[in-house]
Amino acid sequence: MDLSIPVLDVVIFVLMGISVMSMVRVIIGPTPEDRLIGLNLVVTQVVGILVVIAVKFDRSIYLDVALVYAILGFIGILAIAKYLGGRQLGE
Amino acid sequence: MILLVYAFLSMGIFFGVLGNIGVLRFPDVYTRLQASSKCGVTSLLSIFIALMLLKGLTPMTLRILVITIFFLISSPVASHVIGRRAWEQGIAPWRKKPESRD
Numbered sequence: 001m002d003l004s005i006p007v008l009d010v011v012i013f014v015l016m017g018i019s020v021m022s023m024v025r026v027i028i029g030p031t032p033e034d035r036l037i038g039l040n041l042v043v044t045q046v047v048g049i050l051v052v053i054a055v056k057f058d059r060s061i062y063l064d065v066a067l068v069y070a071i072l073g074f075i076g077i078l079a080i081a082k083y084l085g086g087r088q089l090g091e
Numbered sequence: 092m093i094l095l096v097y098a099f100l101s102m103g104i105f106f107g108v109l110g111n112i113g114v115l116r117f118p119d120v121y122t123r124l125q126a127s128s129k130c131g132v133t134s135l136l137s138i139f140i141a142l143m144l145l146k147g148l149t150p151m152t153l154r155i156l157v158i159t160i161f162f163l164i165s166s167p168v169a170s171h172v173i174g175r176r177a178w179e180q181g182i183a184p185w186r187k188k189p190e191s192r193d
Contacts, residue, residue, distance in 0.1 A: 033177040074165040
């Protein structure tokens with residue numbers, strides 16, 4: 001089953017554009033939690049880009065990269081949130 | 092079947108763009124967190140369902156399924172941790188202007 005138009009390219013470009021839009025929230029966020037929300041969204045969309053690239057070029061190695069990136073993003077979010085909470089516990 | 096693939100892909104793009112507009116426009120941490128978690132997960136899940144329908148029953152489908160299940164577990168946990176941190180830092184939820192007078 002083939003797609004008639006290059007719709008996967010459109011999906012990749014839209015995901016790239018909205019991940020750049022999420023980086024705006026990472027930069028201008030007033031509190032650190034806003035920056036974490038933007039970072040979580042960027043991780044989500046980069047995983048989506050990697051999976052769409054894997055299906056488009058039919059290379060399953062990109063799926064492993066996407067899974068590892070999802071795990072590392074999740075652990076990174078948890079570590080940064082733990083660090084932010086530890087600052088209040090130390091007071 | 093190919094129409095289902097198109098429908099799920101466009102639904103993923105739709106929810107992704109709406110979630111980003113919500114994260115950029117909403118006034119508070121908690122509302123932004125809601126937009127981020129709901130629309131991000133819905134967008135990614137729609138795109139993954141479309142790609143699994145596109146590939147048929149291959150090993151690539153099962154790997155995409157593994158990533159989907161991991162994401163369905165990890166994303167609510169990350170959102171919950173961020174929201175809990177925001178609540179413990181003492182950030183008050185946003186209210187409308189007329190209700191804040193009392």
